[in-house]
Amino acid sequence: MDTKTILHLCKLANSQESKHITILGAGIAGLIAAYELERLGHTVEIIEGSSRIGGRILTHHFGDDSKAPYAELGAMRIPSEHKHVLHYIHEMGLDKKLRKFVTVFEEQNALMNIQGNIFRIKDGPRICQQYYQGIFLDTSYSEKTRLFGAWLKTIVNTISPGNLRESLDRDLNSHLMDELERLDLEPYFNEDGESIDFHGFIKANPGFRARCSKALDMFFSDILVETSHDLLQLEGGMDQLINSLAAAIKAPIKCNRKVVALHVQKDGVKVSWLKGKQLHTRHCDYVLCTIPFSILRKMDLRGFDEDKLTSIHNTTYCPATKVAFHCAQPFWEKHGIKGGASFSGERIRQTYYPSVNTNPSLGSALLASYTIGDDADHLGVMPEQERYAYVKKVVSQLHPEIKAPDMVIDMTSIAWGSYEWSDGGCSIPWGDDVSSESNHYIHYLEAARPQNTLLFAGEHCSRFPAWIQGSIESALEVVYEIVTHKPLRATGGAYLNTSTFGQGNAGNINITARDMVSLEKRRPNN
Structure with missing residues (x-):
């Protein structure tokens, strides 16, 4: 469902009585929810544990000049089909800053380091x-099968975490090379007979993915998106979206308030947080929690059902680490590199070049x-200066120019896996043991399912884990849940909850044309 339709439904269903909603977390999900709830006439308050807003959208600017170089330490690209994100970029007047994002394998002059x-x-x-050994030297397979298998290995090695790289190696050796040999690969080789259309192959051969491990099959979806030629970025930094939303929200955003306990009650939710060393506790009618489950499970949680606690404790988060250098000059341009990414090998994997103009x-x-x-994780546990030195050494194998005196002016990095407020880069729908078909797979609907008037949003509660689109979609669904919920009402000194959240589809908007007509009749003045 597109953004405007969801918002129209929210407006049609909105109750006349203003509600007060406490939002935990000032990342994109919390800000979108606050923005829309205020526009519908409700009151919000936003509590953020860290000293900044934005969550895992984090742009580092190397200087105060508007044209100063910057690096995206968090979310950095927008698939063109992610319409919720593009809607709010337009809503905030930022669409003129949309630029193409040149991604990995797209810049043909970028470099690879294989052994x-x-x-x-x-x-x-x-x-x-x-440079690959083993099965890729087995001449019982055709040249095209060995070439295709080697390129598939290279793509997965460049993008995937180590456990999925190992999973592919097992699959290739046990049966995938046989599957490639059985398929007609000719249509996916370009005229030179060497370049490979990986996207075309995967889309035309769903059976090949079905024969991979479940986790690898799921990760192929991310690989297809990450290597798409239809990615976008915001020139000037993704933080512009965050700052514009924050400026459009009336409610103050209260930072440096660390939530430590949530107690779900019949008449609302008791929230406890630390401001400095002082503990504060407040009873709230409605609470929207956008805090990652990796952090939430460390809190004192009461009044949750067992299935919800299982979801919170078993949702797996993948670590991510980024290291950025402020260079005196774009030395890579002398080699014809205008963006995209190189595969740097060893432990640093991808090196991205800017594809937007700065001064x-x-x-x-x-x-x-x-x-x-x-x-x-390997980079994340290193002391910062050791991390910088290691990355610089590995990148110098591709670009010796980086070792020149005064070439690197400044450096910055973040290890999301050990970041206090996320304890992970993003959620992943499979567990740690990708080789086990019996391993748990947490469904986003369970992650999103409310507990009385405690609701949940964020990329971990969506169909799009790891993407801004998922955070926004889940936030919009919660807005709909809140405005359609019958308010808590006092009766004889006690509170009665006259309806429950998430019945049937756990928060996913699923409304029929008949429902829309009914809503229009009930609210003719909207």
């Missing part, structure tokens, strides 16, 4: 096969390392 051998991505399918006299920002999974 110490450096070559350009455009030569990748032909060359990388030469050249102020230097340029290089996202020197973007890692997830075990690689992110």
Whole structure:
């Protein structure tokens, strides 16, 4: 359902009585919910544990000039089909700043480091096969099968965490090479016979994905998005969306308030938080919790049912670490690199180049390392200066220019896996053991399911984990749940909850045309 339709339904169903909603977390989900609830006439208050707003949208600006280089330490790209995100970019007057995001494997002059051998991505399918051993040397398979299998391995090695890389290796050796040999691969090789249309292959052969491990099959969806040529970015930084939303919200955003306990009661929710060392407790009618489950499960939680607690405790988060360098000059442009990413190898994986213009006299920002999974943990536990030195050393294998004196002006990094307010880069729908088909898979509907008047939103409560789209979609669904909920009403000194949240579909808006007509008749003045 598109954004305007959801908001129209919220307006039609909105009760005349103003409600007060306490929102926990000032990331994108919390801000969107606050913005829309206020526009519908409700009162909100926003409590944020950290000293800043934005959650896992975090833009680091290397200077105060509006054209100064910047690096996205959090969310950095927007798939063109993520219409909820684009709606709010337009709503905030930022659509003129939308630019193409040049992604991994898209810039053909970018580089790859395979076992110490450096070559350009455009030569990748032909060359990388030469450096893989084992099954890729088995001449019982055709040349195209071995070439395709090697390129598939390279793509997964570049983007995926270590456990999924290992899962692919197991699958290739046990049965996937046989499956590739059975399929007609010819249509997916370009005219030169070397470049491979991976997107076309995956879309045309769903049976191939079905024969992968379940986790790898699910991750292929992310790979297809991350390597899409239809990604967008906000010139000037993704934090512009956060700052614009915050400016449009009337309610103050109260930072440095660490929530430590949630007690679900019949007549609302008791919320406890620390401001400094002082404990505060308040009874709230409605609470929207956008706090990641990785943090929520460390709190004192009472009044939750067992299934909800299982969801909170078993939702898996993938670590992510980013390291950015402020460089005196964009030395990579001399090699014909205008954006995209190189595969730097070792523990730093992807190196992204800027594809938007900044003031050249102020230097340029290089996202020197973007890692997830075990690689992110490896970098994340390093002391910061050791982390910078390691990344610089590995990147210098691709770009020796980075070792020149005064080339790196400044550095910044974040390890989301150990970040106090997220304890992870994003949620993943599979567990840690990707080789186990019996492993738990947490469904987003259970993550989103309310507990009385305690509601949940965020990327972990959506169909789009790890994406801004998911956070916004889940926030809009909660807005609908709140405005359609019959208020708590006092009766003889006690409170009666006249309806419950999430019946039937756990918060997903699922309204028929008949329902819409009924709503229109009930609220003719809207």
